[in-house]
Amino acid sequence: MISENLVTIWQVWCRRKYPTYLFLALCLNLVFASTVFAATGDAFSRSQVYALGVLGIGTVCLSIYLFVVMFQPERF
C-alpha cells in the first residue's frame, strides 16, 4: 500500500516538472539565502534574504533561458 502510494507520488513528480523545478529552486534557496544572511549581517531581515535569494535564482534561470534561446532559437 505504502509502496503503491510512493510509486504514484514518484510518477506525479516525474510528470509535473514545473512544480519540481520550483521545489528544487526553493531547496537551493535554503543554502543561498543562508549564505547571504550570514554575509550581510543585520542589513536584511530573514524574509528579505529569502526573497533576494529567489530573485537571484530567478535571474540566473532567466539567463539560462536566454542562452537556450540563443542556441536553440527554432524552439521559440
Added chain:
Amino acid sequence: MKINLSNIKPVPRNNRYARRDTPTAALEGLYQRAIRDAFRKLDPRIAVGNPVMFLVWVGTIVTFLVTLDPNLFGTVQADPNQQRLLNGAITIILFLTVIFANFAEAVAEGRGKAQADSLRSSRSDTIAYKLLPDGAISQVNSTELRKGDRVIVKIGELIPADGEVVIGVASVDESAITGESAPVLKQPGTDIASSVTGGTKVVSDELTILITADPGQGFIDRMIALVEGAKRSKTPNEIALTVFLAVLTQVFLIVVATLSPLANYVNTPVTIAILVSLLVALIPTTIGGLLSAIGIAGMNRVAQFNVIATSGRAVEACGDVNTLILDKTGTITLGNRLADEFIPVNGHSVEEMAAVALAGSLFDETPEGKSIVQLAEKLGAKIDFSRTQATGVEFSARTRMSGTDLPNSIEIRKGAIDAIRGFVRSRGGTIPSKFDDAYEQVSKLGGTPLGVCKDGDLYGVIYLKDIVKPGLKERFDQLRRMGVKTIMLTGDNRITASVIAQEAGVDDFIAEATPEDKIDVIKREQSQGKLVAMTGDGTNDAPALAQANVGVAMNSGTQAAKEAANMVDLDSDPTKLIDLVAIGKQLLITRGALTTFSIANDIAKYFAIIPTIFAAAGIGTLNVMGLKSPQSAILAALIYNALIIPALIPLALNGVKFRPLTADQLLQRNILIYGLGGVIAPFIAIKIIDVLLPIA
C-alpha cells in the same frame, strides 16, 4: 476590371486581387478577439515563446510584488507609500507593454483566422457517391474517403475531396476557392484540366474522380492550416533576429543584475523596481513585441493577394530573390496570340493560303487556331470538303505541328517553321527563299511565325501577333533597380524572342526552350549563389518548381505542380510573381526598419534613465533632456516604451511603404528615417511625457 500594371503595389486595394481580402463580418469581432487573445497569451507556456516580452512579463510580476511590499527585497529609504505608488505605476505600465505586444500578435493572427474562416466556409462535409470495385455505388460521408477511392459527382453536387478526373467531361465552378465565377472545363487525360479541388461544384454533366488526398490533407485544409498559422515555423531571418534579440537581452540582463553593487559603491542605491524598469527600457521591446506580428502580417498580405504560401520562409525568400524566370506567353505577353496576317509564298495568293490555313485549323481549339479560322473566314475562305470526313491532327511537343488530314489522303499542316520545313521536304517539296524572308519578317516584328503547307506544297507564313502586357517594361525596370534579374523563357525562335525581350525589357531570354530547360536555368543561377523564383502549372514543371527557391504554382495547374511549389496562386496569374517579390521585400524592409527603430530608441531611453538615477554620482550633466526627477524620468521612458508598440502596430501589419530601390539606397533610407528618427523621436516624446506627468 483593369489591372494597373504600371505600379508595383504590394497590397492592392481596389482590384480583383483584393477579392479574398479579410471578410468584413469576421473583422468586426477581430479586435474583441484580439483583446481576449492578448490576455490568453499571458500564460507563461505561451509567453515563453517570445524571450524579450517574457522578460518584461517576469519584470511585471517582480514590480507587482514590490508594490505589495516595497521592502520585500530590502528596506527602502523613501516613504513606503510613495514607493508603493511608483512601483504600482511601473507595474501597470509594464503590464500594458506586455498586453500591447500580445495584442499586436493577436490582431495579426486574427486576420489570418478570418481568412481561414472564409476558406472554411467553402469546405463542408458532403455526401459522396463512392464507386466500389464491383461497380456498385455506396453513399458515404466525404470524411470517410481515402486516397485511391473513386467517386461519381453529378451536376449540382460538390466535389467531396481533391482528385483527378478519370472519366467524364464537365464544367466545374471553382469560385469558392478562386473567386472566379466562370466555370472551368474538367476532363481526364489533360495535364491541367484533370485536377479538381474539394469544395468546388460540378455545374454540368458528371465526373468520375480518383481521390488524391486523405481527409484533412486536401488543398483547402492545408491552406486553412497555413493562414491560421497552425504550422507557422520561424523563418531563417526571424531565427537570426531572435538570436540577436536574445543576445542583447542577455547582455542587458547581466548589466542590470550587476548594477546594484556598483550603485551602492557610488552611494546611490537603486530599488529593484528601478532596476527592472531600466532593464525593460534597455532591452529591444519594440521589435520584440512586433516581430511575430510582422511575420504573420506578411503571410496575410500574400493571402490577400489570393496567393497561398506554404510557409513564411517562402514569403521571405521572395524578398531575397535575385532572378525571376518568366514564361513569355501569359506572363510577359497576353496569353492569346492572334493571327494578324497571311504571308503567301511559292506563287500562291493570300486567298489560296487562307483556304489552306482554314482547312488546317478546323479542329484546332486553341485561341491561336480559332483566330486563324476567323482571319481566314474574314478573307472569304471556305472549305471544299465535309468536316465529318476529315480528321484533326493535334499539336504535340514532338512534332510541333497540328493540322488536318483530308478524306483524299491530303495532309495539311501548320506549325513551327523548322517542323514545316522538314514536313515539306519529307513530302518531296522544296523551300523557296521567300519563305525564309517571310519568317524573318514576322520574327523581327516580335510575332510568332507559323508555316502552312499542303503535303509538299508550301503555302506561306501566318503572322501570330504577340502583345506585350502594358506597363511591364516599367515593372522590369523597377525590378532591375532592386537588383532582380529577369529571364524570359519561350519556345519561339531566337529572333522573335529577342524582339519580345527587348520590347518587354527583360534582362535575358532563352529561345526555343523546352520545359526541361527551366530546371537547367534555375540550377545555373543557383550555382552562382542566386535565389530564383519561377511559375509553373504542368506536371513537367514540378521538378523546376521544387528546385526554385520560390516556386509559384497556378491553381489551374496539376496536383503535382501544386505540391512541388511553395506558393499557389488562386487566380492562376503568372504575372503575380512580380508582386510577390515586392511583398517579400516589403516584409524584409519592415522588419529591418522596426529593428533599427527599436534599437535606436534605446539611446534616448538610456539618456533618460541613467543620468537621473545616478545624478548623485556626478553624471547629472548627461540629463540632456532636463527631466524633472528619477521617478518622472523612469515613468516617462516606460510610458513611451509601452505606447510605441500600439503606435507601430499599423506599420507592422501593413508594412513599410515599398519603394523599388537598390539595397544600398534602402539601407541609407532606413538609417535616415528609422535610425535617426528612432533616436530623435523618443527624446521629444519622453520630454513631453515628463512635462505632462504630475509628479515632481
